[in-house]
Amino acid sequence: MNHTLDVLWLQSGGCGGCTMSLLCAESPDLISTLELGGIRLLWHPALSEASGDEVTGLLQRVVDGEVPVDVLCVEGSMLRGPFGSGRFHMLAGSARPMIDWVSDLARHSRYTMAVGSCAAFGGITASGSNPADACGLQYDGSHPGGLLGDAYRSGAGLPVINVAGCPTHPNWVLETLLALARSGFDVDDLDALQRPRSFADQLVHHGCPRNEYYEYKASARAPSQLGCLMEHMGCLGTQAHADCNTRLWNGEGSCIRGGYACINCTAPEFEEPGHPFTVTPSIAGIPVGLPTDMPKAWFVALSSLSKAATPERLKTNAVSDHARIAPKVKSTRYR
């Protein structure tokens, strides 16, 4: 690729986990992906050499229009507190609130990307009493606005690109950057929450290894059991927009493959589900949150049917921590 995409990466009110996840990129590794994809890091807080005034000097030159930035990546939520002052994060060495830096820098970027649900929507930092008055770049929870405002458009005319997730999968970030480097990305590539459709048009349910248990409503009731996690254990995989079970994490993982609920971390306000994360609220035995696009009456009808038809193998294995009954070997002559 001939184009070089200059990326400036800042971190604020988050955990740095999206960067830590990014370092897990494979086939090829992160450094090779950046090099081969024509992506140049002007500065990244975990990777670059520059420190101190070298960094604040660079940021000032960007604000002054002397250094062009193709993509401004922001990781972590925007901290407006206390009392709107932004003092909960003053960028070190600059005596300025990070929210002021981000507002200024975002006026000079061709694209602005929120990396992770904190930067996109506020995320876990906005949970509970939201003591730091955290919000996202262009959303405050599920409400458009945030730090930059609903009307914000970057130099290329796009709203903030919300690569949501807690954390983000390395390839969600890298594939979006690669698409930007090829100038093959426009507003149609974003979903209703401004997330790249490349991963957000899919559901975590797709490719779920517990699918057979789901079909028969054979459900786990305690951690480490093999059954479906939707009915009792808080799993939101049938509603969560991401490709975690088709793309996989750290080689061969996903939340559900790890034995625990999908908590829908790519969604705004996932941090406040209104119930304990690992408990499914239900009314009359029917989970409150139904699968996306599924009419309630159908779900109820199918559930009761499938429960009546659950094979013993699934009923038993669902509440075991290893498969006690193996699938029967059928005669190969009568398929």
Place this chain on the structure above:
Amino acid sequence: MSDARRRIVVGPFNRVEGDLEVTLDIDDGRVAAAYVNAPLYRGFEQILAGKDPRDALVIAPRICGICSVSQSMAAAYALADAQRLAMPRNGDLATNLVLAAENVADHFTHFYLFFMPDFARAVYASEPWYASLAQRFTATVGDAAREAIGARAQWLHLMGLLAGKWPHTLGLQPGGSTRPILAQECLRLLLQIAGFRRFLEQVTFGDRLEAIVALDSAAALSGWADAAPPHSSDLRRFLAIADALGLDGLGRAGDRFMSYGSHLIDGEHLFAPGLWHHGLQSLDTALIGEDLSHSWMQGDAAHHPSRGVTLPEPDKAGAYSWCKAPRLDGAVVEVGALARQVVDGHPLVRDLVAASGGNVRNRVVARLLEVARVVIAMEDWVRALVPGEPFCHTAPLPDNADGVGLVEAARGSLGHWLSVRDGRIANYQIVAPTTWNFSPRDAAGVPGALEQALVGAPLRDGETSPLAAQHIVRSFDPCMVCTVH
């Protein structure tokens, strides 16, 4: 201040986790006093208040993307303590494998991506060792960056298998692990560890892990280093630079070392808990107090974390950091791999500390030694798993209970103190490793460990972000997002 005596503000510090600002008073070309500011406050302790206690397993790991599992484990232990719940043996083994995988990844990341690139800076261009070092370690473009980042990604396949993903797994529960491991998966785990062992032995150490662990004195380490040229391994490269730059004379703090003890399996720690100060002492965590005198936090009296309060007071007079100042029986302690290894009694680290105390070189040596020790232990733990036996127990959570979770993250001692009242979190206090190491002054005016370690650091002509100070800062492997949380 005169020209010779001046004040500089250094930050942001790159290649530390999170944001950090250090104010240095310079006198005659050396640091005379340092003031460390953790400039980011999110308020996790306030966020956790009022939540269902089980939600701590989702929220606490998200304090930190690099110590995520350590935060998980501390939360799980605090809940287990409140529930009076013990893990089955498989649960102990599996959760400790996950914790160890993170700690090893963090040590490895620190050495290759955070710490070593500073020696490839142009400031050192006239040094005889510079050219080969720069080729290997220059940030983002050195050979080592690509090799190490690939090896690290492979290593973290352990997380895919054992914990679903990293960071931010929900796999570590008070009663064990959500992920039962099958017999064939044990074989895969052993293979993944073996692959990383080969990288360590061929590239990082240039020797068998067992040979590194067997080094039992400073003299043995020197002899080992001299037995092959510096370019034969990255540890030898580092030791050569450490000699050339006198890194054993840089960054000494108070030499009072604390460890909560690490990797508790079958009631025994892999690395023992304790306090080291001119000799081994027992550790009494009831003597921990968090001083607030120089923190932007309400209150003055130092409280034990079980009774601690976290309420910001941004305009507090005399304060200069969001970080509280934890003290043990009123004293500053240093935590981390060096502390763990000296407390545990590894003869090499005991000898290094006897000779030169805690310093930049010894912290790095202890970290790499620990990588070798932990990887060997992990192989044993995988072999000890019994597929088919339970990986997780459960127990009801009482409506009113207290719990403590103490673990060792890569960068040192991490504690969670939990109070549950009427089924909700009434108080949740977290004291993280870098809270100890990078604390501000206390009410007696005693500086924190890094603030002490920076005193005496030299400045080169014209330096505005002095490199010696950067070496010292990074030698602690700070995690600033944990520090204040």
